[in-house]
Amino acid sequence: MPGLLRGVARTAVVAGTATAVSNRVSRRQQGRWAQQEYQQEYQQAPPQPVGSAEPPPAAPPVDMTSKIDQLKQLGELKAQGVLSETEFEDQKSRILAS
Numbered sequence: 001m002p003g004l005l006r007g008v009a010r011t012a013v014v015a016g017t018a019t020a021v022s023n024r025v026s027r028r029q030q031g032r033w034a035q036q037e038y039q040q041e042y043q044q045a046p047p048q049p050v051g052s053a054e055p056p057p058a059a060p061p062v063d064m065t066s067k068i069d070q071l072k073q074l075g076e077l078k079a080q081g082v083l084s085e086t087e088f089e090d091q092k093s094r095i096l097a098s
Contacts, residue, residue, distance in 0.1 A: 070095050 071092060078088040 067095055067098075 074083065074088060074091050074095070077083045078085070083091070
């Protein structure tokens with residue numbers, strides 16, 4: 001009989017410990033999930049109001065003086081032989097397109 005009582009006591013202790021550990025793990029996991037939900041909910045940027053959107057800024061006026069200066073520099077580079085005819089035409093079209 002003492003052996004049977006000892007076995008029942010050991011089983012009760014093991015089962016109680018397992019239950020306590022399991023409950024603690026469950027509580028910690030629930031706490032982590034709650035914290036993640038809180039962070040996701042409150043750390044996101046607040047939504048922008050739909051009706052108060054500002055119009056995009058107006059495009060800056062085209063500065064023809066700077067384009068002319070760039071084209072003059074390109075012409076000088078071509079005259080010096082630094083740029084080939086195709087390179088000159090490519091760069092000229094880029095300047096005029098901007």
